[in-house]
Amino acid sequence: MFSKAFSSPSKANWVIQGAGVIWLLACILILLHYQVSFKIALTDAAVYTGLFMGAVLILDRVFSFYSPKGRNVILLLILPLFLSLIGAVIHRFGLQWFFQNEEEYYSFLQQHFYLRWAILALAEVMVTLLAIVVARLEQQEDSQKREIHMMELSREAELSQLRQQLQPHFLFNSLNSINALVVSQPQKARQMVLQLSDFLRGTIRKDLKAWLSLEEELSFLKLYLEIEKVRFGHRLQVEIDVPDEIFQMKIPQLLIQPLLENSIKHGLYGVTGEVMISLKAFKEQNYLILKLTNPFDPESPSPGGTGFGLSSVERRLYLLFGRNDLLEKSSENSLFSIQLKIPQLK
Structure with missing residues (x-):
């Protein structure tokens, strides 16, 4: 007693x-x-x-x-x-x-x-x-x-479930693209298979709770972009503007990829010419700010999909930080923007 x-x-x-x-x-x-x-x-x-x-x-x-x-x-x-x-x-x-x-x-x-x-x-x-x-x-x-322990277990289980959903979601999209290239452009299909293998090898065993430096996260993102460029060719142009001084800021792993995939899907849908997607990063107080911008045609019907990319990121942010104000979406003058705020843990 x-x-x-x-x-x-x-x-x-x-x-x-x-x-x-x-x-x-x-x-x-x-x-x-x-x-x-x-x-x-x-x-x-x-x-x-x-x-x-x-x-x-x-x-x-x-x-x-x-x-x-x-x-x-x-x-x-x-x-x-x-x-x-x-x-x-x-x-x-x-x-x-x-x-x-x-x-x-x-x-x-x-x-x-x-x-x-x-x-x-x-x-x-x-x-x-x-x-x-x-x-x-x-x-x-x-x-x-x-x-608290049960809530933590539940949070970890949901993060694990998001990971299990995220990887097949991207994998199925890539396999569909490879399937379309097998007959018409077999060399590109082979190249895409090799790049997909490299990407999955680097990410499939990663923990969605793990934090990486922005530099490491961008290296995975570039692997993903190489795969998408095989799929869309010269039509896909991505401008990445990240100052060197913020390369070591931390970010939850694979947080940008679903957002970029969403920008590519909505930016290139119904468009035949080149499309420029912009990714900018900067520091604001104790936050790492990431801003993705892609053009879209407001008169075109929305491409099909489950909307999993944005919803998965929003849910992960809530599970990691307990906040719903870290992801902002806006559209103006045929440009769609997503701003992501990542608090830096001390």
């Missing part, structure tokens, strides 16, 4: 011992006030203190193995009353036998028996109530820890 209430068992022992010393000294002073000799007062106080500390140890053992609930709380309050009665009886008759020749002290013990029992009972009931409160606090703490 007490060992759990403090930061360490040794600290709890010091507190219990200190309380015992204070109890002993208080008993001695009270007995001296009643004109009891120092020898008798010391013996009386030592026995009284020993009985109290013994009851505390018994209560400690009881509450270490059993936490009262419901009506049992009332039943357990009977335990300190019973222990205090036993202690008071042992104290009275034990000291009467030990100091049987001290008639004044014998009379003193008889007169103050119920008072001593009441004091012991009150102190032990307080100890019991303290034990119940500590037990409740420990239960709440354990419950909160379990809840």
Whole structure:
């Protein structure tokens, strides 16, 4: 009971011992006030203190193995009353036998028996109530820890599920492109297979919770762009503007690729000429800001798809940071923009 209430068992022992010393000294002073000799007062106080500390140890053992609930709380309050009665009886008759020749002290013990029992009972009931409160606090703490642990497991499971969805989503798109090139342009299909292999080899075992430097993330992004350039040829132009001084800023792995894939899909859909997609990065306060811009035809119907790219990024940001304001979308003058804010962990 007490060992759990403090930061360490040794600290709890010091507190219990200190309380015992204070109890002993208080008993001695009270007995001296009643004109009891120092020898008798010391013996009386030592026995009284020993009985109290013994009851505390018994209560400690009881509450270490059993936490009262419901009506049992009332039943357990009977335990300190019973222990205090036993202690008071042992104290009275034990000291009467030990100091049987001290008639004044014998009379003193008889007169103050119920008072001593009441004091012991009150102190032990307080100890019991303290034990119940500590037990409740420990239960709440354990419950909160379990809840946090379950939420963490759920978050990790969802991140893992997003990863399992993200890789096949990109892989299926790439395989469809390879299938279209196999007959008409077999050399490009072979090149795309090799580049896809390199990309998957570098990303398939990565943890979506892992943080990489922006430089490392851009290297994976360039592998992805090489694959897409085989698919779209000269039509796909990507301008990457990233200052060298922010290359070492951190970003969750594979966070940009779904956004870039979304820009390519919407930017090249229904367009026959070249399309320029812009990726810019800069630092703003404690954020890494990434901005993707692609042209689109507002009069053309939207390309088919599940919208998985943007929704997966939004969900990952919420799971990682607990925020919904880190991804902003806007469109103006036939340009669609996505701005991504990545807080930098210290």
